[in-house]
Amino acid sequence: MGAGKDRGAITDGSGRFQLYQMSMGTKIKISYLGYESQIVVVNSPEEMIQVRLTPISTSLSEVTVTAFESDRKLMDIPAAIGYLGSRDLERFAIVSPHQAFSTLPGVKVHTTTIGRYQVKIRGGSMGTIGHGDNYKSYWNGIPITTSNGFNPLAYFDMGNVGNVSVIRGPSGSIYGAGINGVMLFESKEPTEGETSLQTDGLYGSYHTYRYNLEFASATDKGDIRLQYSQVHTDGYRQEAASDNEFISVSGNIRASEKGKVTFLAQYVDRFYGIPGNLNAGQVLENRKQPGNSPDFDNGLTTLSLMVGAAHDYRWNERWQNITSFSYLASEGTFLIGTPFFSLADETLVTSFSMRTATSYNFKTLGNRNGRWVIGGELTRGINQVNDFTDGFNSPIYSSRRSTDRVFLGFSQVEVDLPLDFTLMAGASFNNYFLGFREYLADDIPAFSKYVNDISPRLAITKKMGENIVLHGNISKGFTPPPRGAIDNTGRNINADLQSTTGLNQEIGIRGNLFDSRFHFDLITYRLNERNVILPKVMGNMGGIDLIRNENAGAINRLGIELTSAYDFRHLTGRNFSQAKLWTSYTYMHHVFDTYHSLQTAENEESIEISYSGKVIPGIHPHTLVKGADLAMRNGFYINATYSNYTGIYLNNENTDKDTAYAVLDFRSGIRRPLGSRFKGEIYAGINNALDERYTAVHNLNAFLGSYFDPAPGRNYYGGFSLKYFLLP
Incomplete structure (x- = not known):
């Protein structure tokens, strides 16, 4: 106009x-x-x-997600789902996902340096030996979680992510194992009819930089995106340097009106240092000093190749099938050295996954819509580990091989009912196999283990007019015993471990008010975990506790999660394309229902202790994140984020505690077309603008109180992006 x-x-x-x-x-x-x-x-x-x-952040009624094999609006999904678009990810320096992901309620990503992440959804796992973060990952619908539960979040450059949906809570009825949730990633896709070349650069404190070069092209027949990026930091603490190099290709081939093939291939060369944790005295003395010995090259190196593809074929308006596969090969080393001991190992991992889901759309009474989905998923992996006695120049004392296989068969029915109700019911059968063999130590027996689990889910939504939706669900989740918990690095084997299970109950309400200017999403949940695998002291020998992983406890988790946003562009005049205030709040009350162990008294006798009723360590009872986003029509923008975390307990006894902290982050820049062929952006940002002193990652129940891995103080970054349109 x-x-x-x-x-x-x-x-x-x-x-x-x-x-x-x-x-x-x-x-x-x-x-x-x-x-x-x-x-x-x-x-x-x-x-x-x-x-x-340029796309802007959209309201709940406009966002479509692919969760539960159902392309529904986020507004209508009967589950707790957080959504991040590309602009949400770009509110911070795009070298790491931890800031953007942690704006979602119930989600926190802990990091010590670029590429080393611990994801906690609704509190995460207990961090016990061998445990993963108890969630699953998919990229463009392709399963990428390995058979032993590893999620390759650090294998992806965040500049390659178009959006991510995070399902919080058990979703085993269609995704299998993972008590805490599911992450669904989607790649950036070029706009149809465009061919472009883009370069990006970022430089910040601690010699942090990111360089990116990418080519993208799209027609009505398909699209392709080629990317090379390099990310480096010297790290805030000594021994916390990180180097990451990514080469990736992704795209879509539209073979016909009925079918589409999505593909992904990525090569990653990465290293990150491990500075080690400090006790309170060391933090006061010098928070940048390493806890591990600087005489060792402490850290992890990885070379990995991942390929995957998905075929989406729609026979007609009723029948559709999506079949996908992925393959991951990774080799790496791990080394930690202290004045008292060193740990060194070499690892070779391969993992193959395949998933298929067939859906049938039908009509019910009153010409209402229904959808039936049936399918399966198979993941198989081999993990070969060699342990060295004292660094990589010493002899190998343990060579072990584990084979993991996970099979998931699922079915789900989704039906629209009278009075604006929608019912979703599903269940899955899950079979987990683990085979273990030690080649060098004669006293470690080979063993195999089968675990079967059934995971049902029942969910319902009720529309309260056009703008308000009530929803609730009851679901069972589970996590099979991980290899590391069973063999405990080849010692104290407990092949009798069973899956940790959890019954989750959720009630929520979400909607849009005031002409869709105000959006909100409120969830309350209760998750009762049973057969939780925890380290249990079985006795004492020569002053050394004998620890064995057992299904030793039960945990009760209660929580509230709230997001809200208010769009006040109507108050700012015509100069603003975006003007938004938003809030994310999380309340978590997670306690041990039962957990008993032993403790060594001063006379070296073992006495029974109970942690029942104690608060789970590492859980922030209250988390409040507030943000403001302003964007003018001339391309100028500013983003501000204020994150407040209450204090946490550091040990099971609840005798040691870390204090509350708050972090303020800013990013500002300008992005706009530069003629008909170019589009550019320059920006600058401040992390931790208040120079808060806090800990990024805690080592819970740490020996001699070495709980702390201090986070950076106030730091800065700046960057640019330049995109050239070759066509049209």
């Missing part, structure tokens, strides 16, 4: 439009739902104008 005029035009399917009687210097305003409006100037009456609109 001509700015200031009543005349306008609507584009056709290819985005073409015509306006007549335009004079030189006329301003035209281009707008579309979900995108930033843009004003262009006509320099010639016959000029062909090319306009590229």
